[in-house]
Structures are given as C-alpha cells and as structure tokens.
Amino acid sequence: MAENLKVTHYNNGDEIPNITSMGDWSGLEIGAYCYFDNNIVNTEIYGNLYSWFTIDDDRGVCPNGFHPPSNEDYILLTDYLGGSSVAGGKLKSTGTIESGDGLWNEPNAGATNESGFSGLPGGTRYHGDFGDLGGNGWYWSSSGLEYTAYYHRLTDDDEGIHSGSGSYKYWGMSIRCIGNGVEGCTNPYSPNYDEEAVWDDGSCQG
Secondary structure, rough: OOOOOOOOEEEOOEOOOOOOHHHOOOOOOOOOOHHHOOHHHHHHHHHEEEEEEHOOOOOOOOOOOOOOOHHHHHHHHHOOOOOOOOHHHHHHHHEOOOOOOOEOOOOOOOOOOOOOOOOOOEEEEEOOOEEEEOEEEEEEEEEEOOOEEEEEEEEEOOOOEEEEEEEEEOOOOEEEEEOOEEEEEEOOOOOOOOOOEEEOOOOOOO
16 A cells, blocks of 8 residues: 555444543553544544554454555565665655655655655654654554564665564554455466456566
8 A cells, every 4th residue: 555544443343442642552452543643634644553453453454455564574575675775765755844845854865755655754652652753654564572563664864664573562653554466467468467466476478
C-alpha cells in the first residue's frame, strides 16, 4: 500500500479501541489506535498510530487481499532497493515542510520516493507520549518477540532505513499492508502470462 493504515475496525466489524489517555496507553496489552496528538486532522494526513497487538489480532486489520508485512518482508524490500544505507531515501515521500512542498523536516536526506512507497513522518507514541511528527516514520512489522516487536524507521536526516526489535508492543506506530498475491509473469503479452500473478518474478518469455 502507498499510504498508512487508517482503519478503526477489525475485518469482522469489531471496533478497535481508540485510546486517548497517556496513562491508559502506556503498558496496554490490547490492540488500540490513536490519532497523533489525539487530533483527527493528523490521521487524515498520516494515518493512525496502532499498538503492535492490533497487527497481531486474528480478526485482521488489513483490507481483504492484504496482510501485515513481516520483518522478512521489510528486509526483502530493503535489499531490493539497494540495502539499508540507501533504501530509506527511496521509500520516503519528497519535499520538506520548510520549503512548502512536503511533510518532512529538513533536510529529508536522499528522498526520491522512486519505490512509490511514499513513506510519511507520522511520528510515534512512546510511553503514552507523542513524538517525532515530521522527523520519523515508524512502521510495525508482524514479527514479534516476548515483550517487543520488529519495526522499521525512516528519518529526516539520512537516506537509510533503521530496523530493530526493541520497541515495546504498546508503542504506537504506523502500519502498511502488503498484497497477498502470488508471483509469476505479469506481462499480458508473454506466452506464459499468469493472470493471477501480482508480483512479477522475472519469468516472462519473449
């Protein structure tokens, strides 16, 4: 997907709790979402911030045909874009707040968005506090450990993508979803075209 998730319900229709209180958010152990600074205007631009438990819920948070990306999915994407030292620039939306043509703080180093990912600096919610709007885009993966989970972060001051596993599951981060499609030949003019293929695997003939 080319935008941050904004859903407020699981796929079965159950409501995801909207937790506004700093005290209630810190240390929670359930799926939840919030708007940055509890301001709905921010969600229109940057999407919602979710606890990791939301992404891990069997009721599903991604639209039909999509699922939350694993840590391995992000690693594959990073490698495809040339490695962690440069992939961030290819994932970030372009422009800066200061120049009036973007949403990132200066310098938004190396941003080209050549991937079409259009990564946004939607910030995060740490121990109940909000931070990093305009400076960092934090993205959950579906891969979790006992108390923490894997995340991937884009920053305004370099073109890398920063990955780790030390974020507590109750932190609030953005979510992107990835398509469920199969790999195959996506060129309709190829003799081995696969109409069900979503990702091109380089197998097209002719």
